[in-house]
Amino acid sequence: MNQKFLSSPSMSLWEASLSWLRGLFFKQEMELSLMGLQNAGKTALINAVDNVGYSEDLDPTIGFHMREVTKRNVILKLRDGSGQSGFRSFWEGFCRDNPAIVYVVDAADVDNLFISKKELHKLLSKTSLNGIPLLVLGNKMDEPGALSKDAFTEEMGLQLLSDREVCCFMISCKNYTNIDQVDFAVRTLTILTSETWSLHHDNILSDLGEEEEAGRKKKEEEDMSPDRAPGP
Numbered sequence: 001m002n003q004k005f006l007s008s009p010s011m012s013l014w015e016a017s018l019s020w021l022r023g024l025f026f027k028q029e030m031e032l033s034l035m036g037l038q039n040a041g042k043t044a045l046i047n048a049v050d051n052v053g054y055s056e057d058l059d060p061t062i063g064f065h066m067r068e069v070t071k072r073n074v075i076l077k078l079r080d081g082s083g084q085s086g087f088r089s090f091w092e093g094f095c096r097d098n099p100a101i102v103y104v105v106d107a108a109d110v111d112n113l114f115i116s117k118k119e120l121h122k123l124l125s126k127t128s129l130n131g132i133p134l135l136v137l138g139n140k141m142d143e144p145g146a147l148s149k150d151a152f153t154e155e156m157g158l159q160l161l162s163d164r165e166v167c168c169f170m171i172s173c174k175n176y177t178n179i180d181q182v183d184f185a186v187r188t189l190t191i192l193t194s195e196t197w198s199l200h201h202d203n204i205l206s207d208l209g210e211e212e213e214a215g216r217k218k219k220e221e222e223d224m225s226p227d228r229a230p231g232p
């Protein structure tokens with residue numbers, strides 16, 4: 001599986017990049033949509049990221065809700081979509097302009113895992129979403145029947161995805177397990193994909209281009225100089 005996107009072995013590199021970038025920019029903004037079947041825990045995850053606490057009594061989301069969560073210098077605009085079958089046709093439109101697809105799965109609901117996998121792969125097959133990095137979150141790790149990360153990866157067919165960057169975390173919104181990892185991954189992504197970053201990046205590229213062009217001109221002038229000894 002392609003594990004380039006925010007995978008744990010390279011976390012320290014990301015951490016270093018993050019602290020460097022954090023110093024360069026002020027508030028960053030990013031919109032992300034959370035997708036996944038009903039009851040997966042999307043609303044619970046947003047509550048966890050927003051530090052508003054865990055509740056057993058969450059109403060199913062109808063349509064979608066936007067939630068704005070500010071974390072340090074990052075404003076996250078999180079779209080909490082409904083996982084009910086009647087609303088899944090909207091997922092593609094929600095994810096289209098997002099810097100990542102965030103897909104939440106109830107990793108303890110083994111009976112519905114196949115449907116979740118089918119819906120995920122159907123979503124990823126949309127050409128408008130080609131190449132968008134994928135963050136898959138196996139939720140409800142606190143439940144005794146929850147799958148291990150390896151089994152979850154296999155069951156969800158994540159090892160088959162080679163056309164985009166994929167990252168997977170096993171989480172529990174109830175116990176707050178790995179929520180800081182999700183939070184960190186999302187904020188890192190925000191900074192790396194922000195408009196300011198692109199502009200900054202483009203400036204670096206154009207500076208490099210100008211340097212290259214100046215070097216080429218200098219070499220041409222040197223080659224044409226009468227002082228230069230004639231070649232063989």
Ligand SMILES: Nc1nc2c(ncn2[C@@H]2O[C@H](COP(=O)(O)OP(=O)(O)OP(=O)(O)O)[C@@H](O)[C@H]2O)c(=O)[nH]1
Nearest residue numbers: 038039040041042043044056058060061083173174
């Ligand atoms: N045990 C356990 N239950 C959880 C966890 N996260 C969410 N739940 C419960 O799962 C149920 C569904 O959570 P929601 O966050 O409403 O699920 P959703 O994905 O938003 O569902 P829809 O809005 O219908 O698409 C709720 O009863 C939550 O309390 C978790 O980490 N562990």
Ligand SMILES: [Mg+2]
Nearest residue numbers: 042043060061
């Ligand atoms: Mg919900």
